[in-house]
Amino acid sequence: MRPDPTTPTANDAELLDAARRGDEHAYEQLVGGHRAELHAHCYRMLGSVPDAEDALQEALLGAWRGLPRFEGRSSLRSWLYTIATNACLKAIERRPKRVLPIDYGPAADPHDGPAEPLLESVWVEPYPDAKLGLEDGFAGPEARYEQRESVELAFIAALQHLPARQRAVLILREVLGFSAREVAEALATTSVSVDSALQRARKTVDERLPEQSQQATLRSLGDVALRELVGRYVDAWEQGDVDAVVAMLAEDAVLAMPPIPTWYGGREAVAAFLRSRPLAGRRRWRLVPVSASGQVAFGHYIWDGTRETFKAHGVNVLTLHGARIAEITAFLTPETFGRFGLPGEIQG
Numbered sequence: 282m283r284p285d286p287t288t289p290t291a292n293d294a295e296l297l298d299a300a301r302r303g304d305e306h307a308y309e310q311l312v313g314g315h316r317a318e319l320h321a322h323c324y325r326m327l328g329s330v331p332d333a334e335d336a337l338q339e340a341l342l343g344a345w346r347g348l349p350r351f352e353g354r355s356s357l358r359s360w361l362y363t364i365a366t367n368a369c370l371k372a373i374e375r376r377p378k379r380v381l382p383i384d385y386g387p388a389a390d391p392h393d394g395p396a397e398p399l400l401e402s403v404w405v406e407p408y409p410d411a412k413l414g415l416e417d418g419f420a421g422p423e424a425r426y427e428q429r430e431s432v433e434l435a436f437i438a439a440l441q442h443l444p445a446r447q448r449a450v451l452i453l454r455e456v457l458g459f460s461a462r463e464v465a466e467a468l469a470t471t472s473v474s475v476d477s478a479l480q481r482a483r484k485t486v487d488e489r490l491p492e493q494s495q496q497a498t499l500r501s502l503g504d505v506a507l508r509e510l511v512g513r514y515v516d517a518w519e520q521g522d523v524d525a526v527v528a529m530l531a532e533d534a535v536l537a538m539p540p541i542p543t544w545y546g547g548r549e550a551v552a553a554f555l556r557s558r559p560l561a562g563r564r565r566w567r568l569v570p571v572s573a574s575g576q577v578a579f580g581h582y583i584w585d586g587t588r589e590t591f592k593a594h595g596v597n598v599l600t601l602h603g604a605r606i607a608e609i610t611a612f613l614t615p616e617t618f619g620r621f622g623l624p625g626e627i628q629g
Contacts (some may be wrong), residue, residue, distance in 0.1 A: 308348070330406050518568050529605065589629060596618070
């Protein structure tokens with residue numbers, strides 16, 4: 282875990298005293314360095330960027346109100362994580378779990394066309410890790426998952442299958458590296474209960490995760506091969522070359538399009554959909570590479586002949602298996618482009 286001594290520094294102590302006296306600027310300085318990691322924590326718990334933002338705001342407001350009661354027996358960071366975790370647990374009680382289309386229903390026939398989008402918020406969303414400052418590597422020596430690995434789509438989707446408190450335990454122990462004692466204090470339980478919950482959570486998550494994370498896959502590919510893959514993918518889409526896209530797919534490739542519940546499984550089914558819909562020759566595309574959920578991703582723009590510009594269409598996140606594309610998850614939510622630092626439209 283990054284340095285955060287239980288005993289505050291002199292400057293932190295001054296800020297803490299000022300914040301307790303009602304100095305909001307001092308409070309912002311005090312918690313500002315923790316904001317990004319707390320946001321990522323809330324996202325892991327909830328699978329949604331807007332839900333994470335709401336939970337974080339609730340937590341920071343609760344911390345501000347509770348600051349006079351903070352006695353410094355734990356570090357400020359641990360105290361903030363306790364408040365944020367419990368804000369997330371309350372949020373989970375109020376809404377259904379989030380999933381990816383492959384967990385929502387069976388694969389569809391590409392000749393039937395996609396279903397209508399679901400209006401309710403049931404989908405896992407991509408995380409703008411670069412824009413929000415998510416760091417590389419592990420949060421601490423006891424962590425089992427890297428920070429970017431812990432926002433990958435497969436990991437977030439697996440977490441959503443856990444009961445809320447098991448989810449909290451696994452994230453706090455395996456992602457953030459807190460001790461069983463610290464987690465027990467945060468959740469008002471015992472270390473024995475934490476260890477038991479962690480064992481059950483590990484079993485569920487391990488059963489759902491692929492053998493290799495996307496971080497390990499990206500490292501094994503190397504920068505040169507990755508740039509070549511990204512370039513080929515961009516060129517294939519922008520040239521409307523279905524065969525070139527299909528040639529990059531794994532045999533068991535999957536294409537999903539939340540908030541549309543429809544998804545297609547297998548290279549042939551994905552190819553049939555691409556030929557009949559997005560790459561049928563009637564549309565022009567522009568792709569802008571971005572980083573989403575620690576994975577290769579692109580902002581997809583579609584040509585608008587009326588405005589004579591390319592307008593935001595969706596953020597496509599790729600899951601790689603070696604040098605092949607195993608999954609294309611096309612989040613057809615153009616309103617989220619701003620989170621990734623992408624404009625709503627680009628000139629042709």
